[in-house]
Each structure stands twice: as C-alpha cells, then as structure tokens.
Amino acid sequence: MPDPKSNIKPESNQIALRTQGLSKAWGTFKANTDISLSFTKGSRHALIGPNGAGKTTFINLLTGSIAPSGGQVFLDGQDITSLPQHQRVKRGMTRTFQINTLFAGLTVLESVVLVICERQGNSRVWYKTVSQQTLAIEEAMALLSSLKLEQEAQRLTGSLPYGKQRLVEIALALATQPKVLLLDEPAAGIPSAESAELFEVIAGLPREVTILFIEHDMGLVFQFAERITVLVGGKVLVEGTPTEIASDPRVKEVYLGEAHD
Structure with missing residues (x-):
C-alpha cells in the first residue's frame, strides 16, 4: 500500500513535492492512475517498476511536459498543475532530461x-x-x-x-x-564502474536538493535510495524503505526472472 505520508497536506513544510490523484490516460489506455505520493525535503527517492509501468509518464507529469487527465502536483506547498515547464523550473523543479x-x-x-x-x-x-x-x-x-x-x-x-x-x-x-531534481535513468548507457562513480557524486549533493530518480540497476537503487516507490501498470504497488521493498513478496513477484527492470 502507498506510504501514509502520501496523505500529508500540501502546506506541510516537510514536503518538497506531492501529487494527489495524478492520472494520465490516452483514450482507453491508462498510463498513470490515481497516484498520490509525497517526497520529503532532502530525500533520495527511487521510482522503479517493470517496463511500461508508467515511470517516465509520471516524471513527465511532474515536469509539465504532458498535461494530466486528472489530479494535482504541489511543489513546496503550491499547486503547480497548470504551470508550463519553464515556470516549474523557475519554481525549483529541474529534470536532467529537460x-x-x-x-x-x-x-x-x-x-x-x-x-x-x-x-x-x-x-x-x-x-x-x-x-x-x-x-x-x-x-x-x-x-x-x-x-x-x-x-x-x-x-x-x-x-x-x-x-x-x-x-x-x-x-x-x-x-x-533546484529544490527538486528529477533524474531519469542517470546511469543508462554508462559502464557499471562509471555508473557507481556517478551515483557516488549524486549521493554527495547538498541535502537542500530533493532527488527523485528512475533507475533500472537495482544494486544502485538499494545502495542509494532512502525510499522506493514501485509502479506496476501505472499504479503504486508499494512504497517503503529499501529493506521493506527487498522483502516484499509482491515486488519479488514483479521482478521474478528479471535481472533488470
């Protein structure tokens, strides 16, 4: 189940980024459905899931590169759902892909x-x-x-x-x-030795910056993330600490037989 922290009100001064019921559909295809998540200031939060789980769509909704079918995005307590991408950057949300x-x-x-x-x-x-x-x-x-x-x-x-x-x-x-830095597969295409070095540098970034990242290398995820959200079929399957996620039977079932996401 989603972490209870996802219900914290947007005015909480401990929450850097929050979504409420965020959804995206193209016709009958539902890429994201009713995603309500909170990201604590200064946290290192990973978003994982099988291919087609809706991870990149979720990041696109956060940055404003696509418009939601429903729901809201709050940055530092302010509703930014209707803001264009460049205004979100000025407000403090940056994505490397941008x-x-x-x-x-x-x-x-x-x-x-x-x-x-x-x-x-x-x-x-x-x-x-x-x-x-x-x-x-x-x-x-x-x-x-x-x-x-x-x-x-x-x-x-x-x-x-x-x-x-x-x-x-x-x-x-x-x-x-930025107040929030979104990293979409930062280690993609990089040799394992270099990707570990890359994440060591990312780990040393100031705590003033909240980091949400998508990553396929589960070794890097469990080494770096403090909290992990698992998406499956465009919905939140589970959220928790690395220890909780590693021991969750639903997550094991999702990744059964898969060396990588």
Whole structure:
C-alpha cells in the first residue's frame, strides 16, 4: 500500500513535492492512475517498476511536459498543475532530461556559466562575454568542483566521455538551483564502474536538493535510495524503505526472472 505520508497536506513544510490523484490516460489506455505520493525535503527517492509501468509518464507529469487527465502536483506547498515547464523550473523543479542537448561547442565551464546567467536574467546582456561574468564563473567552478568536474572545466563538452557528459547534465540542472531534481535513468548507457562513480557524486549533493530518480540497476537503487516507490501498470504497488521493498513478496513477484527492470 502507498506510504501514509502520501496523505500529508500540501502546506506541510516537510514536503518538497506531492501529487494527489495524478492520472494520465490516452483514450482507453491508462498510463498513470490515481497516484498520490509525497517526497520529503532532502530525500533520495527511487521510482522503479517493470517496463511500461508508467515511470517516465509520471516524471513527465511532474515536469509539465504532458498535461494530466486528472489530479494535482504541489511543489513546496503550491499547486503547480497548470504551470508550463519553464515556470516549474523557475519554481525549483529541474529534470536532467529537460536540458535537451549539451552545448557541444562550448567548454564545460562556459556551459554552466550560461545556465547561471540565464537563471539570473543576464543571458541576454550580449556585451558581457562569458569571461567577464566573474561571480557566475566562481559559482560555476564551485559547482563543478562539487561534482568532481573541475579538471574538465576547459574541455569541450562534446569531447567528454559519456559518463562525464551525464555529470555535466547534472551540473547544468544544479545551476538552476533546484529544490527538486528529477533524474531519469542517470546511469543508462554508462559502464557499471562509471555508473557507481556517478551515483557516488549524486549521493554527495547538498541535502537542500530533493532527488527523485528512475533507475533500472537495482544494486544502485538499494545502495542509494532512502525510499522506493514501485509502479506496476501505472499504479503504486508499494512504497517503503529499501529493506521493506527487498522483502516484499509482491515486488519479488514483479521482478521474478528479471535481472533488470
């Protein structure tokens, strides 16, 4: 059953993100049905489930890239259900997938500085070059250092290994100063050694940032997540701690015979 915390009122100052009865249907196909979940501030929360469970649809509903058929989304106690994607970013919700492409022709530092300038409303001040944005550069370097990317600062983003590019995506997302960071399969396509390193960096992110992530590697999920929600058929099957999820017979049945999600 869904965790009782999902019934906490949106005005609670402990809840970063909450959904109430969130649903999405295309004709007779119900991708998400009546999902009511709460994500505590600073938590590391995993969303798992078989292929076709509706995980990405749920993330798309949170970010506003698709409109719900029913239900509401609350960010920091405010109803954002009708807000477009860019307004949700300004309110503090960022998804790595929303950074559509890396700036392949710019250095890593230049890329992060530009996002910071956009956040500050300075990106259209054409007469100030990136090198003149001293405070933005200092902030960008501190951010890159926190992600262990400082040595890559002067490299073109397009020249980086794929695992490093995923870290740059996270850097660009963090440059928006999110309250909630949504990661859709951050380790996808990355060798296991690099994915473990990636999640170590993610684990070290500030607790001011609430993290909700989709991940197929159950080893990473159980190592990193503090709470886990399992979706099956577009509905919440169960939510709990990693220990509770690992011992739940319904979850074992869902993953029976599957090495990965």
